[in-house]
Amino acid sequence: MPKPSPSPKRRGRLLRFGAACVVLSAVAGYVVVQYVSGGTDDPGCRVVSGGAGGATYEFTPEQAVNAATIAAVGTDRAMPERAVAIALATALQESGLRNLAHGDRDSLGLFQQRPSQGWGTEKQVTDPAYAADIFYEHLAKVPDYTELPLTVAAQRVQRSGYPEAYAKHEPDATVLAAALTGTTAATLTCNGRSAADATATGPEAVRAALARDFGRDALQQAGAENGARDGAQDASAASSPAPEAPAAESSGRTVTLPVTENTTAGGRSVGERGWQLAHWAVANASALRIERVSYAGREWVSGNTDSRWRATGSTSTEAAGSTGAGGGAGGVRIVTAQ
Template sequence: MSESTRPRRRGRLARSTAALAVLLGLASYVAVHQMTGSKGAPRCSVGSGENRYEFTPEQASNAATISAVGTTRGLPERAVTIALATALQESALRNIEHGDRDSLGLFQQRPSQGWGTPAQIMDPVYASGKFYAGLEKVPGYSRLPLTVAAQKVQRSGFPQAYAKHEPDATLLSAALTGRSPAALTCTTGRAEGPPGDPAVFRAELVRAFGAKAAPKAVTGGPSAGRSAAEPVVLAVPVRAAKGTGSAPGAGSDERRGWELAQWAVARADTLRVVEVGYGGRVWRAGEADGGWSKSAGPLAAGGESVRVRLAQ
């Protein structure tokens, strides 16, 4: 072996050793996060076992808006499922500012095709309303295969793509329309941050569900003439939209209550919600699994209102 060969081999050995160290470090990082379940990372889920869909708080917030706009229009759960599957395919339930050509938003609607201005399309409430308006013009849409109904509204270049999202969209719509009680769980990962604003919560609730959903009672906080350290609890009235929907129990007060409760959980990260109570159960943002627990306390009384506590 020549003297000139030895340094080159030593160099290769050093590089190989460094690369192996990086790989071992990466493997250790992944293993630790798998064992800890990435504790603290915001996440939401519906379903259980193999029939489970996990998603981010951002996606949950957008899904909740899509569902609320549909039920407020008096549309059945099937319409919500179609809308959610469409948004899952078009944007992965993210309100994105880009897309094919001039496509924008949750449904990748195009200003040049008459869907609205860019600012309007980037508003999830507006975009959802435009999708449902198109769906309502499709004769017998609730009896059509999902991908056919969605394609008649979207006119996509990939018309079969919507079908693969139907199972996840079905889980989401069952929870967000209230048919599946306490089915949507979230951990917000925001133990610290600004306090929740009752006015913002009320405005978002009314935009999604209409004026009848406005909270009728506010306790705590300086606006109520009390100490700023006292929790802010909103009472959201449960009023079923009688005669809407097509599933068994649609239009019932209990289903309406769970719809409102799970909307609040889905939007907890952005609206600074830390507790939601209804039907004898309470969801708390601080719980490790983000789930619902049975409670006999006043927050979980249920009946005439959904109780929501905001961050202080």
Template sequence: MPRTVAPARRHTARSRRLRIVAAFAVLVAVAGYLTVQYVTGGKGSDQCTVESADGSAGEGRTYRMSSEQAVNAATISAVGTTRGMPERAVTIALATALQESGLRNIEHGDRDSLGLFQQRPSQGWGTEKQILDPVYSAGKFYQHLAEVPGYSRLPLTVAAQRVQRSGFPQAYAKHEPDAALLAAALTGRTPAALNCEPPRSTAGTGGMAKVRAALVRSFGKDVLPSEKAADGPDTASPPAGATAGVLSVPADTALRSGKGGSGQRGWELAHWAVAQSEALGIDEVAYAGKKWESGSGWRTERKESGTSAVRIGLVQ
């Protein structure tokens, strides 16, 4: 005869199923939240914005990212141009990092993959410590990319795949528009295109020595003049709330013609400084008649600055 199940037992089984369904729904929601945080960079994901000035780089596109992502993107670009790589190479590198890590220097991944490009120590990319250094990992990517014959003429997915050997090579394609937009700004081709809004509380926390060190790390030792010549008179005992230090970074070395007659090299340095504003406590950047200030973005200067140097200022 069929076994009779008591009403109380049926109710208990139904309650257990409902609890399991509810727990599963919570897990799905948490997983979705964590995925969004991973892709966007988490809290403050819209602190930095890149816009195409005239539609030439992405047809009026806008890309938003966190301060962490902006720092990493600017580093990838600086390492590429310092090695003499063209803008196309920077676009390929940025699209690859967007896919592999979301432009975040992560300490985990598939098997022993690490860092911005998910490079693997076991595959000869370097030690864990080296791979987690964005300057090193970007340099290794460009080193391998330069060995790909005709990489600049290849589809981005093909060029990236020949370096990465990914299991999902077509995934790089969806990041190409954003990577091209970022590359146009970070290499300096699109002037005044990058804006960041760092918390005011971070201003002045970096120190000029850290700004110099970061510049040299990204662009090489020739990026700066001697320390004595680099700082303006504002560095000596400034009053409270005044400019604590001004660093003038030469922009006329290897000057490249940009839009509006401005030097592309100068805009590359200016955008790098804006991207680093939260990390290094940079409060203002001025170049080619434009001035960026923390909290207000880019504006035209009343007294136009020239194109021979980029002014980077800290406020305490």
């Protein structure tokens, strides 16, 4: 004989018990994730506009590293901030600021560039610094691109099937470009918790990453001593600093990048250059295990959920360089985990 079906009352109890188990499992999973991640949630990085009550954009450490590379390559080419905003909006649309190893047909990388269309080899277009550089090379050939609507300028380079899509990223790209070119001060923060795959640490890793993004000439002017962007794989081979700029100072876990009139590039002010380097270091904090960055009387320390830039109490530097557009103070001090 077939077993009798559970009574409606018993079925209700079973359903309630099952639902409770699902809820408890979800709560337990959340607690475990919070414990493992130190209580922080993605995305982990945040940038705000320089004005009071301005726009905010939140993004992941992976996106922060790629955005910082795009901005660094642009300023190394003496491209204006508008060009950096166009490049960032394009990468946000094409890849979400992720270095993709796939795409439509043979599209690859941050900008989904196609080797078959002459953008470079697969290896090249998946190198963020190369991809950004060749994007700017094409953008510079667009007549009056700084006066064009962002979506038009981006489309002249990309030839996308959906040109209107770039426009929606303009607000975020504009705020991000201002921070990563140093126009706004102390506006980019990250929680700084080390990425699981962060294996490059110490001052040499910081120098290699700087060489990768800013290139040899810019780093010589900034006092750093490692090789060119296209030779970043062997950046441990030191190059001679420019005569007028002192070499970057290293002491244990600390790298200090001098920021003076001799270290600026592309007509940028001392303060802008300093804040660009400082924000670059924060954007790379998770990947390079950077614990502390200080510049112009402000300091960022990793591991805090707010990770705000705080005054260091240094009266000699607090006034100078307090805004990206003016002044500057000494150098950018980067302290690594080891």
